Amino acid sequence: MLFQRPSDDILYDALIARDPSYEGFAWVAVKTTGIFCRLTCPARKPKRENSTFYETIAECLEAGFRPCNRCRPMLKLGETDPVVTRLIDALDADPLRRWSEDDVIALGVDPSTVRRAFKRQFGMSFLEMARLRRMGKAAEVLNDGGNVIDAQLDAGYGSGSGFRAAIAKLFGEAPAKLRGKALLRADWIDTPIGPMIAIADTHALHILEFAERKALPAEIRRLREASGSSIVTGRYPPIDEIEAELKAYFSGENNGFKTRLAEHGSPFQRQVWQALREIPAGELRTYGALAADMNMPSSTRAVAGANGANQIAIVIPCHRVLSADGSLTGYGGGLWRKRWLIEHERRIAEGDGGRQPGYPAGTAVR
Numbered sequence: 629m630l631f632q633r634p635s636d637d638i639l640y641d642a643l644i645a646r647d648p649s650y651e652g653f654a655w656v657a658v659k660t661t662g663i664f665c666r667l668t669c670p671a672r673k674p675k676r677e678n679s680t681f682y683e684t685i686a687e688c689l690e691a692g693f694r695p696c697n698r699c700r701p702m703l704k705l706g707e708t709d710p711v712v713t714r715l716i717d718a719l720d721a722d723p724l725r726r727w728s729e730d731d732v733i734a735l736g737v738d739p740s741t742v743r744r745a746f747k748r749q750f751g752m753s754f755l756e757m758a759r760l761r762r763m764g765k766a767a768e769v770l771n772d773g774g775n776v777i778d779a780q781l782d783a784g785y786g787s788g789s790g791f792r793a794a795i796a797k798l799f800g801e802a803p804a805k806l807r808g809k810a811l812l813r814a815d816w817i818d819t820p821i822g823p824m825i826a827i828a829d830t831h832a833l834h835i836l837e838f839a840e841r842k843a844l845p846a847e848i849r850r851l852r853e854a855s856g857s858s859i860v861t862g863r864y865p866p867i868d869e870i871e872a873e874l875k876a877y878f879s880g881e882n883n884g885f886k887t888r889l890a891e892h893g894s895p896f897q898r899q900v901w902q903a904l905r906e907i908p909a910g911e912l913r914t915y916g917a918l919a920a921d922m923n924m925p926s927s928t929r930a931v932a933g934a935n936g937a938n939q940i941a942i943v944i945p946c947h948r949v950l951s952a953d954g955s956l957t958g959y960g961g962g963l964w965r966k967r968w969l970i971e972h973e974r975r976i977a978e979g980d981g982g983r984q985p986g987y988p989a990g991t992a993v994r
Contacts, residue, residue, distance in 0.1 A: 635875070639681045643667045654681050655701055657693040659863075664688040669699035680863075686752045687816055689760045692862050694723070702750070711737055712745050715754050727758040812855065813862040817871045820878050821965050824941065827851065827859060828866035832890040836870060836940045838961035847939050854892065874942065882909055882976050885943040893937065900934035907948045910977025912970065914952050932958070942969065 634642075634654075642650045646668045657664040658674040664682070665671065682688045685702055688695075695702050703716045714735065719727070729739045732754070746754045812834065814827045825844065827835040834851055837844050852859060870887040877883075891898065903922050907913055913921070919931045938946045941961055947969045951957040959966035 636679075636681050639667065640676055640679055643679065644673055646670075654683055655685060655688055656681055657688050657691060662693055663696045664693040664701060665696040666699045666701045669696055669701075671696065671698050682816075683818060685750045686757075689752070689757060691815055692860070695720070709745055709749065711742060712749055715742060715746075719754075719758055723758075725758070727755055729755070811862075812851070812857045812859045813864050813867065814859050815863050815867050817867070817874060819874060821968050822961075824874075826867045826870055828864045828870075829855075829857070829890070830864050831866070832888040833866045833870055833940065833943075834890045834892065836943060838941060838965065841941075841960045843960055851892075870943070877942070878972075880976055887943070889940055889943070892939070893934070896930065897934040897937055900931055901938055901940075901944045904935070904938070904944050904946055904948065907945060908977075909945075909973040911948065913949050914954070915949055916952055918949055936960070945969075948973075 634650075639650065639654050639656070641647075642654075643656050648668055650667045654667060655664050656667060656669075656674070657680045659678045659680065660674065664685075680691075682691070685695075688701075697720075700716075700720070703713060703720075714737070715732070718735070719725075725731075732739050732742050743753050746752060746757065750757065752760075812827050812829055814825055814835075816839070817824045817826055817836075821838075823839045825835065825837055825839055826833060827848070834855070835844075835847055837847065841847075848859065866887055870885070873883070873885050873887060877885075893901065899922065900918075903918060906921075907918075915932045915935070916925070916928045918935075919925055919928045922931070924931070932949075935946045935949055936958060938944045941947075947959055947961075947966045956963050956966050
């Protein structure tokens, strides 16, 4: 049976109660202050709508939150490792410093030891952690219309070319082009079958994919080019909306998805995607049957191609389409996930609440 993390409501109750049993299991990020804390932090508690919960410190940092100075969540997690404690103290003292391996060596610590210790504790290296804290601050300055040189100095870069290269690599664009520009925001959404990345603007969802999808980097690059926008970590309302709908879906509710989707793709692709959304949960189609449903019986191959070009997983349910012989095929998130989703939806349709998914035996296909 797949692991199910506690709901955000349970985690919020634990936060209010300062329940130590959740120590190190989840962290709360506060949207209004931009910080993340341990659930036992003694500081004043945020409102429920301003609280986002993450399972790892890496996720908190990647989402652009900084550690609380009062409960010091990173130090608490690493306090049994003196190497981690020492470097976290150094990073807290100078969060905008541009750290290098030479700096680590100057502290009398072996870089490979530091790398292993931080990967074990946080899921990222110390240098990656330091970079995220610098670049998150720089993005805020630029997006607020700040001067490039101010952002450069805040990020700890003495060299303008070094800063431009680093921020272009992270956000895909030169810093001058970020000033005053509408940004797309990206955040992680945890699900029982693995993390998904959601990218949205203020009005609509552009991408919803499983993190391991091989085509994801290319999809992000195309989105950046098509929209003319840069992408930074953070959230807009469509990401909160789709997270709530996914939570209901994975808990076994069949409420559908109402989050507004951005209109990408050719007219034919959008027609295929709409046809996919019209397949009821618990039912399956072959590519040929889907083409016939669209009154295009000779377009099976083109329908299959459009199916594979879908970049809104689950919501546009390309997992409900099988090969002509009824076998599982062609799912960017992995065939095991396709099997899981099909069985999950079959159980929902039968009133089973989607519990204990397995192989979708006996599911009708046409």
